[in-house]
Amino acid sequence: MSYLEYAVKSAPTGYRKIFYLNWPVAILLASVSGAGFLMLYSVAGGSFSPWAEPQIKRFVMGFFLMLGVAMVPIWFWRSLAGIAYLMTIALLVAVELFGTVGMGAQRWIDLGFMRLQPSELMKITLVMFLAAYYDWLPAKRTSHPFWVILPVIVIIIPTFLVLRQPDLGTSILLLAAGGGLMFLAGVHWAYFAAVIASAIGLVTAVFQSRGTPWQLIKDYQFRRIDTFLDPSSDPLGAGYHITQSKIALGSGGWTGRGFMQGTQSRLNFLPEKHTDFIFTTLAEEFGFLGGFSLLGLYALIIIFCVWSALMNKDRFSSLLILGIALNFFLFFAVNMSMVMGMAPVVGVPLPLVSYGGSAMLVLMLAFGLMQSAHVHRLR
Amino acid sequence: MKKTRAETDFSHRRISRRAALLGGAQLLFIGGLAARMRFLQVDQADQFRLLAEENRINVRLIPPSRGEVFDRNGIRLAQNAPSYRIVIVREDAGDTDAVLEKLSRIIALDAETLERTKLELKRSPSFLPVTIAEDVSWDDISRVSVNAPALPGVTPEVGLSRVYPQGSDFAHVLGYVGPVSDYDLEKIDDPEPVLRIPRFQIGKVGVETKLEPMLRGRAGAKRVEVNAAGRVMREIDRREGTPGSDLQLTIDAKLQGYVQARLSEESASAVVIDCDTGDLVACASAPTFDPNLFVRGISVKDYKSLTENKYRPLASKTVQGLYPPGSTFKMMTAMAALEAGLIGPDETVYCPGHLTVSGRRFHCWKRAGHGWVDLQTSLKRSCDVYYYDLAIKIGIEKISAMAKRFGLGVRHDVPMSAVAQGIAPTMDWKATNYGQDWRVGDTVNVSIGQGFMLASPMQLAVMTARLATGRSVEPRLIKSIDGVETPGRGGEDLGMNENNLRKMRRAMNAVVNDRRGTAYGSRIIEDTMRMAGKTGTSQVRNITAAERRAGVIRNEDLPWERRDHALFVSFGPIEAPKYAAAVVVEHGGGGSKAAAPIARDIMLQALYGGIPPLDAYPAKDRERIDAQQEKLRDMQPQASFVGRDQA
Structure with missing residues (x-):
């Protein structure tokens, strides 16, 4: 059943759509962002500049962007899936050619009013495109080798481009989100088993390539993996991030040291305290209760999204919502694993909390699509 | 592509199934994150909180201020100047x-x-x-x-840096401080953290190093909060340290300054000891050096000029220098004989100028001999043969034992660097150190303070003080610590027959005050201040039989380092001994000529507590002494603050 067959009359129209938004998700997003503002205010030493104020402005912008996107029917967005995917690929290529180098990687295109990070956008357009693809593909053909190869190529191209920037974290997220969507669409188990097997093979190859001229990842990435496996091996060097981050987390205890009382972040022991490692500040200042609450908010967002997807009978809509939720999940799961010393430091921010414009806007855009699918669902 | 209802339902069911599966997996992972968070924040919280404290709290030491040193009258000898x-x-x-x-x-x-x-x-x-x-x-x-x-x-x-306002006068007694070196740290088993402060000064030589633990004090500490770059954000708390103890020496800075100036550029040393208390009131070694140079780090050129000087300015000759005591030792031989009852009243010995002992001829310094001499005459005119004769009768063991009772061959407990023990030889000592049997000739040599016998000027001063008092005077250098008087040691009766001691004192009186005494030229004529003493001239070379036949070369004709050492020991006033002094002029020639005049000047200076009146000196010396006093006044440092220019 596709949207063409809906009884369109049953969908809300005009301003009334606003009442049919998935408000719990919107409120949860605002709460999480609010926690982010609080932490950015704290790590700046009790000041709205330089981080909290721009972040609030961008959130307000993002919130209206979400509402705007939600008002447009989902079938319009579906029709844009292919174009959006191709344009993002083009942007990634453009970054490769004209991008600004920042933090040792080529990631941004300067648009004048903001710096766009196409790899962020890619997470959404990839999910959109795959959801549209599986919506179009007859269910019987889902596991046919030819119809499996096509989406794999669709995933591999942007992954490769992002890896070249180099941005290992985002490329892993792209791969995981794409794979997750294929799994949700119902591709046969055997394929995933095969991919996991070859992934193990790839990891082996990466490690084998170490020190050879055709080395597949950069030295600093190797070192990060090394120190992840044994952080104590280099407590002042590359392992410093993880060690200090665990100290900050651990010293929070049950209830934390109190707002603005975190010594680890205030005294600059924490690296990247306003971006990737912001969770450690929260955990230091608000303790286990604070950290657990944030994790709870994230979990609720996932639960509401999955619930919304299950209620939605449109295949594109459910896949899109599930894909966005999966993306969101991967985002915070990788970040938290990283700061808690369960995963290598790969440079993934904490969604909506870490300071960063592109990520915030792209996420709100994604939730706009999710809201659109929710509002325009078949009733 | 048109989709059938059945196909749509099928696909929806499958998506729902897998969505539930994946959603469940995500929730499971979130549960895992929560568990990890709990583990870090609750189970291991204490450990991490400690690490966080270690991160941010830095302990900084506050170096203690070093104890100051004063002389017996409160004059500052070592201070901490900005x-x-x-x-x-x-x-x-x-x-x-x-x-x-x-x-x-x-x-x-x-x-x-x-x-x-x-x-x-x-x-x-x-x-x-x-x-x-x-x-x-x-x-x-x-x-x-x-x-x-x-x-x-x-x-x-x-x-704060150490400054020695008296400059070179106390270089050998006090020593000096310097920045802790790696070598210093190696020597100390468990160095206090304060020693690791750059430029922290510790004692290197003398009292400064011997009483280092007392002078150093205890470091305080402050805890400060630092950020990751090490910048101090604020002070959390501080605990003040304890400053080092202030010391008061027994030395009289004025006398010490005079003695140092009097010894001047000779290679000489002098010790003045208080007969009652054992206080070292002067302890000077010349030539000397400015310890302030070492505090700031001495230049290679200055250091070289000090080490290459043949008069050895760096050596602390008063305690470290060992010399054959020569004739000043004769009192020991005589006391050993007297205590053994071997000298009868009016017993005399004939001195023909030499004595043959088991085939070897031992000469008296006077070739023609002294003729018949008794105890007093032998000491007064320093006849050698008399003591050869005594020594052969009593044997080395008794002489050595007597020397030790008078403080020779014994290391005195004085907090100065390289305090030497000296040697009061016995048969066993020779067997151990030379693997040879003791010979009578060795005893003969020791009897006049030659041969194996070695003593430091401080030991000779102690010996003289004990002769003068009959009590076991022990040298004392530290008068008080933080105002608390240090207890004196010794002072008990030596157990000598008082008559014998009186005989010795009378003989020593004759040495200085009898017209025929060897030190008559250095007598004091002021009745209440008269001193007694004994000259010594110790050979540093063997005079061969051939040389003796050809006529002994006069000291003045020898190169400096082969000339005789000049010694003089004295005490005064004779009736109630207050001070005992020992003067050694290295290679100075005869004791009566080189050492006794110095001893007299020092003794008078000590007894008068300042420049003595000229009429304490014999009339014919007064003009010369007046000129000398004039000269010395100019030489002594006037300012009490030397070493740093202040506007």
Whole structure:
């Protein structure tokens, strides 16, 4: 059943759509962002500049962007899936050619009013495109080798481009989100088993390539993996991030040291305290209760999204919502694993909390699509 | 593509199934994250909180101020004076090169200093002060302060450094301090953390090192909060240290200054000891040096000139120098014989100028001999043969035992560097050290303080004090610690027959005050201040039989290092001995000529507590003494604060 067959009359129209938004998700997003503002205010030493104020402005912008996107029917967005995917690929290529180098990687295109990070956008357009693809593909053909190869190529191209920037974290997220969507669409188990097997093979190859001229990842990435496996091996060097981050987390205890009382972040022991490692500040200042609450908010967002997807009978809509939720999940799961010393430091921010414009806007855009699918669902 | 309802339902069911599966997996993972969070934040919280505290809290030591040292009358001998240095802080200075350029126009800075400073500025964090110049004069400091507005980031800082206001007078007694070296740290098993403070000063020589634990005090500490870059954010708390104890020496700085000046450029040493208390009131070794040079780090050139000087200015000759005591030892031989009852009343010995002992001829210093001599005459005229004869009768063991009771061959417990034990030889001693049997000839040599016999000037002073009092006077250098008088040691009766001691004192009186005594020229004529003593001239070479036949070469014709040592021991006043003194002039020639006059001057200075009246001297000496006193007055340092210029 596709949207063409809906009884369109049953969908809300005009301003009334606003009442049919998935408000719990919107409120949860605002709460999480609010926690982010609080932490950015704290790590700046009790000041709205330089981080909290721009972040609030961008959130307000993002919130209206979400509402705007939600008002447009989902079938319009579906029709844009292919174009959006191709344009993002083009942007990634453009970054490769004209991008600004920042933090040792080529990631941004300067648009004048903001710096766009196409790899962020890619997470959404990839999910959109795959959801549209599986919506179009007859269910019987889902596991046919030819119809499996096509989406794999669709995933591999942007992954490769992002890896070249180099941005290992985002490329892993792209791969995981794409794979997750294929799994949700119902591709046969055997394929995933095969991919996991070859992934193990790839990891082996990466490690084998170490020190050879055709080395597949950069030295600093190797070192990060090394120190992840044994952080104590280099407590002042590359392992410093993880060690200090665990100290900050651990010293929070049950209830934390109190707002603005975190010594680890205030005294600059924490690296990247306003971006990737912001969770450690929260955990230091608000303790286990604070950290657990944030994790709870994230979990609720996932639960509401999955619930919304299950209620939605449109295949594109459910896949899109599930894909966005999966993306969101991967985002915070990788970040938290990283700061808690369960995963290598790969440079993934904490969604909506870490300071960063592109990520915030792209996420709100994604939730706009999710809201659109929710509002325009078949009733 | 048109989809059938059945197909749509099928696909929806499958998506729902897998969505539930994946959603479940996600929730499971979130549960895992929560568990991990709980593990870190609740189970391991204590450990991590401790690590966080270690991160941010830094303990900084506050160096204790070193105890000061005073003389017996409260004159400052060692103090802590402010020492100025100029530092620069990069983040305050901005353009450091320009600021240094300006600074070098205001005060003299050589190119090397500028280079070092620039290098250090580049390497250290921007907020840490970098020292540009140390031990800067007050003039330069004022100049920098006046120009402060033009020199951003440049500030004068003040620290404490050791200064010896009496300069060279106490170089050998007090020693000096210097910055802790790696070598010092190696020697100490468990160095206190305070020793690791750069430029922290510890005692290197003398009292400064021997009483280091007392003088150093205990470091305080402050806890400060630092950020990751090491910048101090605030002080959390501080615990003040304990300053080192102040010491008071038994030395009289005025007398010490006089003695040092009197010894002047001779290679000589003198010790004056209080007969009642054992207080060392003067303890001077010449030539001397300025200990302040060592505090700041002595230049290679200065150090070389000190080590290459043949008069050995660095050696502390009073306690470290060992000399054959020569004739000053004769009192020991005589006492041993008297106590053994071997000298009868009016017993005399004939001195033909030599004595043959088991085939070897031992000469008296006077070739023609002294004829018939008794105890008093033998000491007065320093006849050698008399003592050869006594020594053969009593044997070495008794002589050696007597010497030890009088403090020779015994290490006295004085907190100075390299205090020597000396040698009062016995048969066993020779067997152990030379693997040879003792010979009668060895005894004969020891009887006049030659041969194996070695003593330091301090030991000779102690011996004289014991002769004068009959009590076991022990030398004492530290009068009080933090105002608490240190208990004197010794002082108990030596157990000698008082008659024998009186005989010795009478004989020593005759040495100085009898017209035929060897030190008659150095007598004191003021009745209440008269002194007794004994000359000594100790050979440092063997005079061969051939040389003797050809006529002994006169001392003045020998190269300096082969001349005889001149010694004199004395005590005074005779009736109620107050001070005992020993003077040794290395290679000075005869004791009566080189050492006794010095001893008399020192004794008078000590007894009068200042410059003595000229009429204490024999009439014919007065003119010469007057000139000498004039000269010495000019030589003694007048200012009490030396070493640093202050505007």
